[in-house]
Amino acid sequence: MGNKPKIAFYWCSSCGGCEESLVDMAEAIVELSTQIEIVLWPVAADFKKKDIEAMADGEIVATMLNGAIRTSEQEEMARLLRRKSQILIAYGSCAYTGGIPGLSNQFPREQLLKYVYHDAPSVVNPEGQDPQTEFHDAGRVATLPIFSEVVRSLDQVVDVDYYIPGCAPNPELVLDAIHALLSGNLPSKGTVLAPDIALCEHCPRLKTKPADIAIDEFKRPHQHLIDPNVCMLVQGFACLGPATRSGCGGACLKANMPCTGCFGPMSNVRDQGAKALCALASIVAGTTNEEIDSALDGIPDPVGTFYRYGLAKSMLRRKVNMEPTLSK
Amino acid sequence: MDDKTIGNGSEEVRIGFFICHCGSNIAGTIDVEAVADYVRTLPNVVVSSDYKYTCSVAGQDMIVEDILKYKLNRVVVAACSPLLHEKTFRAATQRGGINPFFFHMVNIREHGSWVHQDRALATQKAMDMARGAIARVKFHKALEKRREPVRQSVLVVGGGIAGIHAALTMANAGKKVYLVEREPTIGGHMAMFDKTFPTLDCAACILTPKMSEVGSHPNIVLWSYSEVTEIKGYVGNYDVTVKRKPRYIKEDLCVGCLDCIDHCVFKTGNTDDEFNQNLSKRKPVYIPFAQAVPRLVAIDPAACTHLNGGKCEQSCATACDRQAIDFEQKETFEHIGVGAVIVATGFKPFDAHRKPLYGYGRFPDVYTALEVERLVCSSGPTGGDVVLKDGSKPKSVGIIHCVGSRDHQTNRWCSRVCCMYSLKLAHLLKEHTDAEIYNFYIDIRTPGKGYEEFYERLQEEGNHFIRGRVGDITDVPIIPEEEGRMIVRVEDSLAGFVRRIPVDMVVLATGLEPREDASEIRRRFNISCSSEGFFLERHPKLAPVSTTTDGVFLAGCCQGPKDIPDTVAQAGAAAAESLVLLDVGYVEMEPMTAFVTEKYCSGCKTCLPLCPFSAISRDEEKGVAVINPVLCKGCGTCVAACPSGAITQNLFEDRQIFAEIEELLVHA
Known part of the structure; x- marks a missing residue:
């Protein structure tokens, strides 16, 4: 067992979907387990932090870390795993670009805590307690990690070697990555392990998109019947396929939902949200302010539409009146 | 690439920075030494x-x-606007042996x-801007201007005196000219004038020889009763479609x-004669005026009985011993290629109905x-x-200046010609009728050669000049002398x-307006207009006959x-500018165009509808967008919109722009 390559899986600020995607590899993971030694996988097995700390630096061949970095504990684990791993892979949208948790960068930390612990309709907190990082009771101290000012992608905290995009990544992509890893046949550092071309390239609906497309009304998917064969943009749904890396197999479109952009931008795009916004704004039909406003009424949440997965890693990154307390 | 040019991007970057005082223009406000x-x-x-x-x-x-x-x-130069001296410094850079696009300019003026x-x-800002440029220029690449040949022909749109003069000038220089005129004859408004100011030359006597020269010139293809319907292409290589209406x-x-x-079934005219301003009638088969060029009749489909499905013996057709009349004629389209x-x-003359208080159409x-x-x-x-409508000669005439000019209710601009033509008409009316002539003016504007002298002559001839904008024309008399007359108040x-x-x-001295379809024409030729609708020259002083579209010039x-005189001078200038373009024989295309990196293009079609110059098409086989570099003007619209980052624009690459912005904001 000792000479099989050591692999670690870890999670930070995430929903658990990425863990599901590992399990989705089904029998392939059984086969894999004969070739690798899993040294850390908190969701599935009982490994301890001290086991990792006891390892030599670089002893782990590769770590796949999912989830964004929001707390001091997550940052600490990211740094530890970075040190112990030859290769660190940002796994899934949150680790890659901040993901859904990154949307909280629109609000200051204090506002978030106030809402969650006091103002949210479901909160019951009669004593008005706020979360503390330390709690003393009967001579013992319980601690909680520090909740930082902003959500960060993994590479905003530590050096990252590869990225597997997706919310969550699909098993085929993950298997390909692991096989590449085992065979040593790896691309250059920093590569996103998915095809470097937009989803439209493979979309069967593209042929229904006219050359002179002009959108006079954006529609929200839950309010309309969607034609399963026609380009989402032609139907007025804000599909991010043109601005999103492929590799997902068009899963959402197969389920008749527009692409929401989880695979992130192509390699030569610096800001996926800005690009998607530019592209869609360019094909709005109206010429007067009123016509344009009315078309855009169908996009009530532009940040949530164009930066759903990428706000933390984008040029916008966070609301500007905040100062991060944790430095990189 | 020229072998001698250095800068292949791999060697050490060595930047020279030069900051200009511009006399005191820059140094007066910015500490250039600092x-x-x-x-x-x-x-x-x-x-x-x-x-x-x-x-x-x-x-x-x-x-x-x-x-x-x-x-x-x-090389980075911090000086004035690149509009002014980018070319200068690029040339200097090239003389130093570097590709000129390794130069960047910072506008600190x-x-x-x-x-x-x-x-x-201001000094701090100049430092910041310079720092941005220094960061950006590292990412510059060697670029090359491309040359495209220029077609040796020109399209002249409009056959008034401007178009006629421009066409003749070009044709005399040996260039092939296509002159397209909407009406059945060339001549335009000038053909309608009796005399011209201030010399009182007979308009026809000076115009018609030029018209016949156009008609017979071996280098001129004259298409009257025709209109340009489409123009595509780019400077030096325009593809033009001309609709030839059936005459x-x-x-x-x-x-x-x-x-x-003579043989038309109508013995007298049955429809308004536009050439005579509807003051007379003409037949359905007609020639606009005696010296019309081309000397070809036309049949007016609105007035001709046969063409309106009525019964007619078609005596015109039988009278023609050459069987030239063809009632079945349909519109045809000509396709030509021109360089300029x-x-x-x-x-269009101002419509006097828009000033109802002056009674046009009522009196x-x-x-x-x-x-x-x-x-x-006399013709x-x-x-x-x-003579007046009742056949009598007028004993007194009022000429109202500035009708539809210098007027905030209609047109604010001065139409420039009305003062002088009013003086001319005053002289001619006096000559023809010996009536008392009253000129009602706001200011008399005579800024031309011999114009002020002509004004003095008119004053000496006993014309009355009353300074004031006329309130209205009324037919309500208050004293016996006013009975049955119009009273100018x-x-x-x-x-x-x-x-x-x-x-x-x-007489209402109506001003000049843009034609009704000017904005349509403007869009067709991709030129701009000023707020009042006249076509816009590229620069009022330094490029007065050029437009923002290369190879499209303005006259008249x-x-x-x-x-x-100004029209002819301008037409000559437009012809000269066109000749320069044609005689150089090629156009240099700026390399700051956009291009598609095929491997990144998903073929999503976002860019296709956006290009204002129709430079983007789709390669259906490869499923990618293709930009024609010759048509691309480098506006950057598609570059911004391309959601894949597959479109790049030379000199405006992301890494160049971001490097500049990041350095610019580093202290912000």
Whole structure:
């Protein structure tokens, strides 16, 4: 067992979907387990932090870390795993670009805590307690990690070697990555392990998109019947396929939902949200302010539409009146 | 790439920075020495200096010498607008042996010294901008201008005096000219005039020889009764579609004997004669006027009985011994290629109905100036007799200036020609009728050669000049002398009281307006217009006949009101500019165009509808967008919109722009 390559899986600020995607590899993971030694996988097995700390630096061949970095504990684990791993892979949208948790960068930390612990309709907190990082009771101290000012992608905290995009990544992509890893046949550092071309390239609906497309009304998917064969943009749904890396197999479109952009931008795009916004704004039909406003009424949440997965890693990154307390 | 050019992107970046005082234009507000000292400390900067006038020969030589002395491979100049001197400094860079696109310019004059007063802050801003440029220029690449051949032909749109003069000039220089005129004859408004000011030359006598020269010139293809419907392509290589409206005459057979007109079943005219300003009637088969060019009749489908499905013995057709009449004729389309285009589509006279208080259309003897031109003309509807609608001669005439000009209710601009043509008409009316002539004016504007002298002559001839904008024309008399006459009510601003002047005839000196379809024409030729709708020259002083579209030039009143001498001068200038383009024989295409990196293009079609120059098409086989670099103007619209980052624009690459922005904001 000792000479099989050591692999670690870890999670930070995430929903658990990425863990599901590992399990989705089904029998392939059984086969894999004969070739690798899993040294850390908190969701599935009982490994301890001290086991990792006891390892030599670089002893782990590769770590796949999912989830964004929001707390001091997550940052600490990211740094530890970075040190112990030859290769660190940002796994899934949150680790890659901040993901859904990154949307909280629109609000200051204090506002978030106030809402969650006091103002949210479901909160019951009669004593008005706020979360503390330390709690003393009967001579013992319980601690909680520090909740930082902003959500960060993994590479905003530590050096990252590869990225597997997706919310969550699909098993085929993950298997390909692991096989590449085992065979040593790896691309250059920093590569996103998915095809470097937009989803439209493979979309069967593209042929229904006219050359002179002009959108006079954006529609929200839950309010309309969607034609399963026609380009989402032609139907007025804000599909991010043109601005999103492929590799997902068009899963959402197969389920008749527009692409929401989880695979992130192509390699030569610096800001996926800005690009998607530019592209869609360019094909709005109206010429007067009123016509344009009315078309855009169908996009009530532009940040949530164009930066759903990428706000933390984008040029916008966070609301500007905040100062991060944790430095990189 | 030229073998001698250095800078393949791999060698060490060595930047030379030069900051210009521009006399005191920049140095008066910005501490240029401090900026030079600061930039010298930046990475990759090998030399940094300031100079009084960097654009001077000595300043350029300094750049060339420093390139050689310090083995520079990048040059940044902080000076005025790139619009002014980018070319100058690119050329200097090239003389130093570097590809000219390794040069970058920072505008610290228009964006700096001219808009700031605080010396310290303006200096800081100049430093920031320079730092951005230094960061950006590292990422510049060697680029090459491409050359495209220029077709040796020109399209002239509009056959008034402007189009005629431009066409003849080009044709005499040996170029092939296509002259397209909407009406059945060339000649335009000038053909309708009787005399021209201030010399009182007979308009026809000076115009018609030029018209016949156009008609017979071997280098001119004249398409009258035709319109340009589409223009595509780019400077030097325009593809033009011309619609030839059916005139129901076989042009190659008609010799202009006019027998058909004599034999028309209508013995007298049955429809308004536009050429005579509807003051007379013409037949359905007609020639606009005796000296029309081409001398071809036309059949008016609106007035012809046969073409309206009525019963007609078609005597015109039988009268033609050459069988030239063809009632089955349909519109046809000609496709031509030209190197340059001269737009000379003229003007529209102000519609006098828009000033209802002056009674046009309400009182029979209120005329527009153009109507009076026809009345005083010996080939006009009355044979030159100036008579009122009841057949009598007027004993007094009022000429109202500035109708539809200098008027906030209608058009605010001065139409430039009305003062002088009003004086001319005053002289001609006096000559024809010996009536008392009253000129009602706001200011008399005579800024042309011999114009003021003509005004003096008119004053000596006993014409009355009353300064004041006319309030209205009324037919309600208050004293016996006013009975049965029109009364001009005007506040005489010199005398300081309101006058009532009874007259028999009123002439409205209507101003000049853009044509009704000017904005349509403007879009077709992709040129701009000013707020009033006249076509916009590229620069009012330095490029007065050019437009923002290369290879499209302006002549005559489509660009703004002007008299015949100015029109002819401008037409000559437009012809000269076109000749330069054609004679150089090629156009250099700026390399700051956009291109598609195929492997990144998903074929999502986002860019296809966006290009204002129709430069983007789709390669259906490969499923990718393709940009025609010749049509691309480098506007950047598709570059911004491309959601894949597959479209890049030379000199505006992401890494260049972001490097500049990041350095610019580093202290913000």
